[in-house]
Amino acid sequence: MTRREEILNKTREIIVESLPELEGREFNEDTVINTDTGVDSMGFTLIICRLEAAFNVRIPNRQWQKLSTVKDVVDAIEKRMPKA
Amino acid sequence: MRFSGFSELLSRPAGCTPDAPALRYAQGGVIRTCTFSGLHACVTARAEQLRGENKQAYGILADGSFDCVVEIFASVLSGRRTVLLSENAADDVLIEQVREAEVDSLWGDPELLELLKPALRKTAEGGAGKLLFFTSGTTSRAKAVVLSDASLMSSAYNGGALLPLDPADTLLCMLPLDHVFGFVCGLLWGLSCGACVALSRGARCYHEDCVFFRPTALSAVPALLGFLLKYRALNPELRLILIGAGGCPESILTAAKATDARVCFGYGLTETSSGVALSLGEGDPYAMTVCPDDTVTIADDGEVLIKAPTCMMLGYWRRPADTAEVLKDGVLHTGDLGVLDEAGRLRLTGRKKEMLVLSDGTKLYLPEYEQALSDALGGEAVCVLLVNDLPILVLEGEMRDTTPIWARIRPVLDARARNQQIRAIEFYEKPFPRTASGKIMRWAIQREREGL
Numbered sequence: 063m064t065r066r067e068e069i070l071n072k073t074r075e076i077i078v079e080s081l082p083e084l085e086g087r088e089f090n091e092d093t094v095i096n097t098d099t100g101v102d103s104m105g106f107t108l109i110i111c112r113l114e115a116a117f118n119v120r121i122p123n124r125q126w127q128k129l130s131t132v133k134d135v136v137d138a139i140e141k142r143m144p145k146a
Numbered sequence: 147m148r149f150s151g152f153s154e155l156l157s158r159p160a161g162c163t164p165d166a167p168a169l170r171y172a173q174g175g176v177i178r179t180c181t182f183s184g185l186h187a188c189v190t191a192r193a194e195q196l197r198g199e200n201k202q203a204y205g206i207l208a209d210g211s212f213d214c215v216v217e218i219f220a221s222v223l224s225g226r227r228t229v230l231l232s233e234n235a236a237d238d239v240l241i242e243q244v245r246e247a248e249v250d251s252l253w254g255d256p257e258l259l260e261l262l263k264p265a266l267r268k269t270a271e272g273g274a275g276k277l278l279f280f281t282s283g284t285t286s287r288a289k290a291v292v293l294s295d296a297s298l299m300s301s302a303y304n305g306g307a308l309l310p311l312d313p314a315d316t317l318l319c320m321l322p323l324d325h326v327f328g329f330v331c332g333l334l335w336g337l338s339c340g341a342c343v344a345l346s347r348g349a350r351c352y353h354e355d356c357v358f359f360r361p362t363a364l365s366a367v368p369a370l371l372g373f374l375l376k377y378r379a380l381n382p383e384l385r386l387i388l389i390g391a392g393g394c395p396e397s398i399l400t401a402a403k404a405t406d407a408r409v410c411f412g413y414g415l416t417e418t419s420s421g422v423a424l425s426l427g428e429g430d431p432y433a434m435t436v437c438p439d440d441t442v443t444i445a446d447d448g449e450v451l452i453k454a455p456t457c458m459m460l461g462y463w464r465r466p467a468d469t470a471e472v473l474k475d476g477v478l479h480t481g482d483l484g485v486l487d488e489a490g491r492l493r494l495t496g497r498k499k500e501m502l503v504l505s506d507g508t509k510l511y512l513p514e515y516e517q518a519l520s521d522a523l524g525g526e527a528v529c530v531l532l533v534n535d536l537p538i539l540v541l542e543g544e545m546r547d548t549t550p551i552w553a554r555i556r557p558v559l560d561a562r563a564r565n566q567q568i569r570a571i572e573f574y575e576k577p578f579p580r581t582a583s584g585k586i587m588r589w590a591i592q593r594e595r596e597g598l
Binding site: 103 | 350370565
């Protein structure tokens with residue numbers, strides 16, 4: 063599994079863990095987190111915090127508003143992880 | 147207790163109850179406590195430094211920290227005009243706000259200060275005791291409301307008169323201090339009652355802060371409270387929850403009432419230095435008692451009119467025409483619709499203004515948003531409504547495939563903050579109701595949709 067796939071899987075897992083009602087839903091990199099999952103801004107904050115903890119990275123608060131799709135989130139995490 | 151301004155708020159308890167805890171905050175994972183005398187000493191020392199810098203107007207990027215609270219009080223005590231800015235606003239919005247408020251000095255995150263430095267003025271007009279709050283929208287129409295430390299303290303008194311806290315209470319301050327509800331009901335309300343105010347560790351810790359600080363009182367916007375309830379993040383010691391700054395969905399209110407805490411709902415505007423009316427946690431939560439310093443009447447068209455001599459804004463900064471439009475003979479024309487019951491309690495019924503208030507307290511100005519959406523759809527007639535506290539797009543005409551519509555409006559949505567993005571598309575299968583001048587009667591569509 064590539065690192066990107068690992069981040070994507072973890073992102074899916076954390077979204078579902080934070081929003082159990084989404085269990086069984088399909089997620090891909092193009093999924094728009096707001097409209098496709100129904101997560102609100104507070105729920106999104108929690109997801110980002112859990113992802114930060116899982117990957118030991120910190121995405122500046124001011125960047126959060128710019129993260130629209132699952133791909134944006136995965137990119138933001140990957141960019142901040144130490145080079146493999 | 148009524149205080150004339152920040153100077154008295156800090157000096158009086160420093161003399162009477164010097165060792166009582168004023169602020170609690172986290173530092174290195176440990177809770178620190180600052181007493182009233184300690185806070186007074188910090189603020190007066192910092193105010194002295196600021197006086198020596200010979201600046202007139204101070205923009206403060208409100209991060210909610212202990213240092214930020216000291217900076218705000220010190221700025222006012224030093225005689226600077228104080229402008230509260232959101233550190234989470236978009237870059238272009240912040241630059242515009244710094245220009246609009248004409249500040250000559252800034253405090254906050256060094257990275258942001260670099261960004262904002264070119265927008266600073268070399269000289270600026272002062273204004274002792276004046277504080278500027280931007281109305282909480284994120285568009286070019288956001289205006290700076292000029293308040294004073296006296297009006298803010300009157301507002302805190304109003305809150306404390308109806309919902310008193312006592313020195314044994316801890317009020318958790320989770321809301322941004324650049325928002326007047328957060329500033330008054332998250333900070334001044336607690337301090338003016340002699341209670342301790344715990345300063346949240348920020349958005350990353352929202353889900354853990356209640357358990358960390360063990361507050362007995364909490365002021366929250368509906369979105370935040372809904373989040374805390376959903377993730378069972380409230381602590382058992384909590385005895386009072388004050389909800390404000392936006393319409394609260396029934397589901398959140400019901401869930402909040404299921405806790406052991408007393409749940410109250412507040413109504414106020416930036417222009418009135420926050421609270422005007424509060425429900426007191428008994429009976430109908432939407433029937434609000436008008437605060438002691440305020441008078442509410444209802445105009446013939448249902449608009450809520452407020453007379454609040456001690457709490458009213460001084461005006462919109464550099465916008466006398468806008469001020470005159472809403473403030474007539476000391477009466478604020480709110481743009482909200484409401485009714486008064488036989489006991490004189492206020493109940494809101496809707497909005498007349500072209501603006502929606504989201505459940506996190508931010509305002510969504512509709513004309514420019516709808517214009518952008520309409521442009522993206524080739525000039526189609528559109529209107530934006532709030533349904534279950536989420537913005538939805540309503541299009542005129544019969545139901546059709548929404549996939550190409552989503553694709554066309556996506557760039558408009560992506561340019562907006564997450565909470566402002568359209569969540570659903572609906573169709574209004576007859577011509578939109580319009581005024582004589584052709585404007586879409588959004589409120590009529592909303593009421594029809596709600597079956598009213």
